[in-house]
Structure formats: C-alpha cells, structure tokens
Amino acid sequence: MRESPDGSSGEPMSDPLDALLATRLAELRGEHRWSLDELASRSGVSRSTLSRAERGEISPTASLLGRLCAVYGRTMSQLLSEVEAEPDRLVRAADQTVWTDAASGFVRRSVSPPGAGLRAEVVEGTLRAGADVPYERPPVPGMEQHVWVLDGTLEFTVGREAHLLHAGDCLRTRLWGPTRLRCPGPGPVRYAIVVVRP
Structure with missing residues (x-):
C-alpha cells in the first residue's frame, strides 16, 4: 500500500512494538499539553492521521515518526527506546x-x-x-x-x-x-x- 502524503501507510498495526509506540505518542502529546490540532500544525501531519496513530489504528511510517520525532526533539532510537526496558550495556x-x-x-x-x-x-x-x-x-x-x-x-x-x-x-x-x-x-x-x- 502506498504511503499517504502525511506519512501514514493506512495499514492496521500487527506488531506489538507499534502498539507500544501508539501509547507513547499519545503520552508525549499529553506531556506537552497539545491538542491534536496543535500537534497537526506543528508536525504537518493531519489531525485524523495523528488520532489514528495514537489509537493504534494504523502502523506509523518512517516519515510520520520522523516528523513527530522532530517536533518532540527526539531521535527515532530515543523514541523506540522509550517503549522498551532500560537497555543493557551489551546488546546481543x-x-x-x-x-x-x-x-x-x-x-x-x-x-x-x-x-x-x-x-x-x-x-x-x-x-x-x-x-x-x-x-x-x-x-x-x-x-x-x-x-x-x-x-x-x-x-x-x-x-x-x-x-x-x-x-x-x-x-x-x-x-x-x-x-x-x-x-x-x-x-x-x-x-x-x-x-x-x-
């Protein structure tokens, strides 16, 4: 499936990591006390796509995560690490x-x-x-x-x-x-x- 202009694939999520990401994205917006409309304005991603991503209805694309990471001042690795346990020094x-x-x-x-x-x-x-x-x-x-x-x-x-x-x-x-x-x-x-x- 082709990616939409604002960075959603339209694909439903099947990966457990995607579900954790959805929860974390919703938490981040809450921490910043932004409405969906404000986040849409800051990120250039439509309100409906943001809402669906936060509810776990779509799997986020690299483009979508890139835009949100830029707004939240995080690298993609930082965002992914926030949905996992503290990493070990040695990573197999x-x-x-x-x-x-x-x-x-x-x-x-x-x-x-x-x-x-x-x-x-x-x-x-x-x-x-x-x-x-x-x-x-x-x-x-x-x-x-x-x-x-x-x-x-x-x-x-x-x-x-x-x-x-x-x-x-x-x-x-x-x-x-x-x-x-x-x-x-x-x-x-x-x-x-x-x-x-x-």
Whole structure:
C-alpha cells in the first residue's frame, strides 16, 4: 500500500512494538499539553492521521515518526527506546530492536540503543531497491551523523546536495534541514549510521 502524503501507510498495526509506540505518542502529546490540532500544525501531519496513530489504528511510517520525532526533539532510537526496558550495556544481535516500515521498504535496527547520559547511538538501515525515505527536518538540529554503506548503493541527500555512496563509503555531516535516503538499486542497500546528539 502506498504511503499517504502525511506519512501514514493506512495499514492496521500487527506488531506489538507499534502498539507500544501508539501509547507513547499519545503520552508525549499529553506531556506537552497539545491538542491534536496543535500537534497537526506543528508536525504537518493531519489531525485524523495523528488520532489514528495514537489509537493504534494504523502502523506509523518512517516519515510520520520522523516528523513527530522532530517536533518532540527526539531521535527515532530515543523514541523506540522509550517503549522498551532500560537497555543493557551489551546488546546481543537477537535482542536489538528491529522496526519495519512496510510502506517504504525501510528496515531499521537499533544496534546500540541510546542510554541515559550517552550522546551517540548506532543504527543499521536496510532499504529495498527504489525505496525513498524523506525527512523534513532532523529530530535534533545540529545532530551529527556518520553514514557508512555496508552493502549496495545509497543516495543520501542533505539539503539540496545529493551524495551517491557505495559499499565502504562514509559520509559525515551535521543535520540542520531536510534529508532523504534513497536506494537507487539494482539491489537493496544496507548501511550503518552513527548518530551523535549535540
């Protein structure tokens, strides 16, 4: 199913993590004392989509979570970590949180989830050929990212500058505006991102 313009896939949730995310999104809005209308205005996501996401009626896409993380000043890993127990110092591969956005073909693994007092985290991403994941703004302005391609080819756009990265290439940048991750193919791309909050 295609993603709607405001970041919802329209797919009902089946993943337990999605249900926990729905609850946490509702809690965050409550903590900020924002109405659905105010959050819609701040995020650019429709009121109805926000309501359905908070009630667990739809599975949030990477685009939708990206917009909400930007409004709430969190990285996606921080948001995901808030719906789980405090992470251990050693995170076994089998215990790493994997989140899938079926609408965009994006699979995200929290290799080293964020911890209290720590500023860096490592994320592994996989995009199928043709997948395109835009973010309107970073969750934390000035956030540092190191994007390292492990297999395949990734087009990473920062602002208006597109970088074509092949296996082994690494791009280091600070994020202030929009970004886009795209897999030009012919096969999928697997990459790691080191995120460092300012």
